[in-house]
Amino acid sequence: MGISSLGVGSSILTQDVLDxxxxxxxxxxxxxxxxxxxxxxxKQDALEVIDASMTNxxxxxxxxxxxxxxxxxxxxxxxxxxxxxSASSNTDVQDFSINxxxxxxxxxxxxxxxxxxxxxxxxGGTGGTFDIQVGTGAAINITYAAGATLxxxxxxxxxxxxxxxxxxxxxxxxxxxxxxxxxDETGDTADTNISITDVTGTLxxxxxxxxxxxxxxxxxxxxxxxxxTVYERSSNTINDLITGLSMTLKETGASEVSIAQxxxxxxxxxxxxxxxxxSSINELKKATKVSVEDDRGIFSSDSTIKSMQRALExxxxxxxxxxxxxxDYGFDVDQDGVMTLDKTTLEAAxxxxxxxxxxxxxxxxxxxxxxxxxxxxxxxxxxIATIVEGYTKTxxxxxxxxxxxxxxxxxxxxxKTSATERLDAKYEIMKKQWAAYDLMISKFNSASSxxxxxxxxxxxxxx
Numbered sequence: 001m002g003i004s005s006l007g008v009g010s011s012i013l014t015q016d017v018l019d020x021x022x023x024x025x026x027x028x029x030x031x032x033x034x035x036x037x038x039x040x041x042x043k044q045d046a047l048e049v050i051d052a053s054m055t056n057x058x059x060x061x062x063x064x065x066x067x068x069x070x071x072x073x074x075x076x077x078x079x080x081x082x083x084x085x086s087a088s089s090n091t092d093v094q095d096f097s098i099n100x101x102x103x104x105x106x107x108x109x110x111x112x113x114x115x116x117x118x119x120x121x122x123x124g125g126t127g128g129t130f131d132i133q134v135g136t137g138a139a140i141n142i143t144y145a146a147g148a149t150l151x152x153x154x155x156x157x158x159x160x161x162x163x164x165x166x167x168x169x170x171x172x173x174x175x176x177x178x179x180x181x182x183x184d185e186t187g188d189t190a191d192t193n194i195s196i197t198d199v200t201g202t203l204x205x206x207x208x209x210x211x212x213x214x215x216x217x218x219x220x221x222x223x224x225x226x227x228x229t230v231y232e233r234s235s236n237t238i239n240d241l242i243t244g245l246s247m248t249l250k251e252t253g254a255s256e257v258s259i260a261q262x263x264x265x266x267x268x269x270x271x272x273x274x275x276x277x278x279s280s281i282n283e284l285k286k287a288t289k290v291s292v293e294d295d296r297g298i299f300s301s302d303s304t305i306k307s308m309q310r311a312l313e314x315x316x317x318x319x320x321x322x323x324x325x326x327x328d329y330g331f332d333v334d335q336d337g338v339m340t341l342d343k344t345t346l347e348a349a350x351x352x353x354x355x356x357x358x359x360x361x362x363x364x365x366x367x368x369x370x371x372x373x374x375x376x377x378x379x380x381x382x383x384i385a386t387i388v389e390g391y392t393k394t395x396x397x398x399x400x401x402x403x404x405x406x407x408x409x410x411x412x413x414x415x416k417t418s419a420t421e422r423l424d425a426k427y428e429i430m431k432k433q434w435a436a437y438d439l440m441i442s443k444f445n446s447a448s449s450x451x452x453x454x455x456x457x458x459x460x461x462x463x
Contacts, residue, residue, distance in 0.1 A: 018427065018430060018431065018434065021427075021430075022423065022427050025423055025426075026423065029419045029422075029423065030416060030419055030420060030423070033412055033415055033416040033419065034416070036412050037409060037412045037413065037416065039298075040405055040408050040409045040412065041409065042298050043298050043299065043302075043405055044402065044405045044406070044409070046287050046298045046299065047398065047401060047402055047405065049283055050280075050283050050284065050287060050305070050398070051392070051398050051402075053276075053279050053280045053282075053283045054280050054388065054391065054392045054398065055392060056276045056279065056280075057276040057277060057279070057280045057388060058385065058388050058389060058392050059276070060269070060272045060273045060275075060276040060277075061273060061381055061384055061385045061388065062385070063269050063272065063273075064266075064269045064270065064273055064361070064362070064381050065361075065362055065379060065381035065382050065384075065385050066362060067358065067362045067363065067364065068089060068090075069266060069269065069361075069362060070261065070266070070354075070358045070362065071089040071090040072089060072261065072262035072265040072266055073087035073088065073089060073090070073091045073093070073244070073259055073260070073261065073262050074087065074259075074260055074261070074262035074263075074264070074265075075087035075091070075245065075257065075258070075259045076257070076258055076260075077255050077256070077257055078095075078255075078256040078257065078258055079255060079256040080253055080254050080255030080256060081250065081251060081253065081255065082098070082099075082100040082249065082250055082251050082252060082253040082254065082255045083098055083100065083247050083248065083249055083250060083255045083257065084247070084248045084250060085245060085246065085247050085248075085257055085259075086245075086246045087244055087245050087246075087259050088244040088245075088246075089244070090244060091242065091243065091244030091245055091259055092242065092243070092244075092259065093259055093260055093261060094242075094258075094259050095256070095257065095258045095259070096224065096225050096242075096256075096257055097224075097225055097226060097254060097255070097256050097257070098222055098223070098224055098225075098247075098254070098255055098257065099222060099223045099226075099253070099254040099255075100220070100221075100222045100249050100251065100252050100253060100254075100255075101221045101222060101223070101230070101252060102218060102219070102220060102221040102222075102252065103220055103236055103249055103251070103252065104186035104187055104217075104218065104219055104220035104233065104234060104235055104236045104249070105186055105215055105216065105217055105218050106182050106183045106184075106185070106186050106192060106215065106217055107134075107182070107183040107189055107192035107193055107194055107213070107215065107216060107217035108180065108181070108182045108183075108213070108214040108215040109180070109181045109182075109194045109211045109212065109213060109214065110170075110178045110179070110180055110181075110211065110212050110213075110214045111178050111179035111180075111181075111206050111207045111210055111211055112178070112204075112205075112206030112207070112210035113172075113176050113177065113178060113206070114150050114176075114177045114178070114179075114206070115175045115176075115177070116150075116175070116177060117149065117150050117151040117154075117169050117177055118149045118150070118151065119149060119150050119177075120147055120148065120149055120204075121144075121148055121149065121150055121152075121153055121203060121204040121206070121207055122144065122145075122146055122147050122148045122202060122203070122204075123202050123203060123204050123205075124200070124201070124202025125146060125147065125202075126146050126202060127143070127144055127145045127146040127147075127148065127202070128143070128144060128198070128199065128200030128201070128202035128203060129141055129142060129143045129144070129199040129200050130142055130144070130196055130197060130198050130199055130200075130203050130208070131196070131197040131199055132157060132160075132161050132164075132165065132194070132195070132196050132197075133194070133195050133196075133197070134161070134164040134165050134183055134184075134192060134193070134194055135183070135185075135190065135191040135192050135193055136190065136191065137164065139197070140160055140161045140164070141199065142156050142157065142160045142161070144156055144203075150169060150177065150179060150207075151169065153167075153179065153207060154167045154168065154169055154179060155167075157181070163184060164183070164184050164185075165181050165182065165183055165184060165194055166181070166182045166184060167179065167180070167181055168180045168182075179207055180214070181194050181196075181211070183217055185217075185234070185235075186217060186219075186220075186234060186235055186236065187217050187218070187219055187234030187235065188217060188218060188219050188234065189216050189217045189218070191217065191234060192217030193217070194211070195211070196208045196211060219232040219233060219234050220232065220233045220234070220235065220236050220238070220249050222249065224241070236248060236249040236250075237249075242259075245259065261354070263347065263350070267343060267346075267347075270341060270343075270346070271341070273381075274331075274339050274340070274341050277312070277339045278338055278339055280312065281309065281312060281313065281337045281338070281339070284305060284308065284309040284312070285297075285309065285337060287299040287300075287305055288300055288302070288305055288306050288309055304397060304401050305401075308391050308397065309337075311387055311391075312387075312388070313333055313337050315383075315384050315387060316331050316332065316333050316339065319380040319383040319384055319387075320360065320377075320380050320383075321360075321366070321375065321377040321378060321379075321380075321383070322375070323360065323366050323368070323375050323377065324360065326380055328349070329345060329346050329349050329357065329360070329361075330342035330343060330344070330345030330346040330349075353369065355367070356369070359377050359379070360377060360379070360380055361379055361380050361381050362379040362381055362382065363377055363378050363379030363382055364376070364377060364379070365377075
């Protein structure tokens with residue numbers, strides 16, 4: 001608790017003097033701790049940024065270190081318009097031709113003619129029931145109310161049997177309406193044939209025996225690779241001809257199709273690897289920059305972060321299992337640590353020996369093109385992942401460094417608290433001591449003043 005009257009008696013032992021002494025002590029004991037705390041907190045903030053960039057980097061490596069990377073496929077129609085195709089991963093690489101001679105169609109039935117959609121189809125006037133059947137499936141019994149209209153029957157069919165057949169009303173001419181029934185599935189009439197049976201005998205015959213076939217349900221037909229065999233499918237979507245290939249028949253005619261490795265997808269992942277590498281290196285370079293200027297890196301004297309930076313920069317030449325380096329496949333790192341990828345070099349290697357390229361990057365058997373000696377490789381990207389994860393995985397180098405910084409901050413905060421408490425105690429005692437001294441000085445000054453006044457009075461009396 002401060003003593004506001006400090007110095008009143010002496011004009012020497014004032015609060016300002018005490019504050020100046022406190023500032024001097026804080027400058028020598030607290031300020032260095034504050035500086036160190038700020039430095040450790042800055043390090044922790046910088047480490048968080050580095051850790052985030054390294055996490056993005058390891059994610060990009062994870063996307064390309066598996067052999068499944070090379071299973072990416074791209075299916076294209078090189079000529080013709082009769083099909084659309086798509087290929088899933090690991091579909092066999094091949095070229096083939098397909099000639100579509102018939103598309104699969106739905107069975108479509110048309111009722112007799114009505115003058116309006118509100119025409120009653122309840123011939124008996126009392127309501128009733130009817131069965132609708134599609135293909136060889138079980139008949140669905142539908143009940144209609146007295147006075148049911150053509151539109152009512154359409155709605156009932158859609159509500160009760162909508163997963164098998166679509167019902168619509170079509171106006172062909174003025175005053176000529178027909179109930180149209182279309183099977184939900186395509187294929188042979190035996191599987192898609194539509195029939196309506198009047199159970200109670202009260203339904204207008206135009207929607208039962210009056211149904212006429214507008215389109216027959218037939219199977220798709222096509223030949224494959226110029227062969228004489230005619231293939232049939234009940235659907236125009238075909239997934240069982242070639243494993244992993246989905247094909248949709250669009251029209252009759254011939255088409256040429258190719259299934260190839262999807263290099264676009266592969267190269268995009270390689271680009272991501274280069275981008276994330278450069279981002280990580282950039283953060284490490286900023287953090288370890290040695291300079292006498294203000295932009296000196298926060299970890300410029302930290303061996304851990306410097307070691308990680310060197311490890312990343314050396315990877316391009318160090319990984320490869322002894323059969324080459326990433327430089328052979330178009331990768332390079334310049335003197336500033338920036339990685340580049342020459343895709344022309346990479347694709348040329350992929351064209352020449354795709355098996356060796358895959359083995360080099362993701363592991364497998366690499367066959368020397370000159371000596372035919374086989375070497376089993378872990379894969380360059382697998383090696384890189386091991387190096388990077390040595391720093392980024394839980395409880396590894398970056399976590400350990402962060403833990404050390406956290407501990408240092410805790411120690412410094414405790415040290416600052418202790419130093420502050422010591423100064424608080426010291427200056428509380430000094431305030432009390434100075435107050436006592438000030439009181440004594442004040443008393444001395446009062447006594448002195450009294451003696452001076454007495455002496456002056458005696459001198460005046462004698463005169």
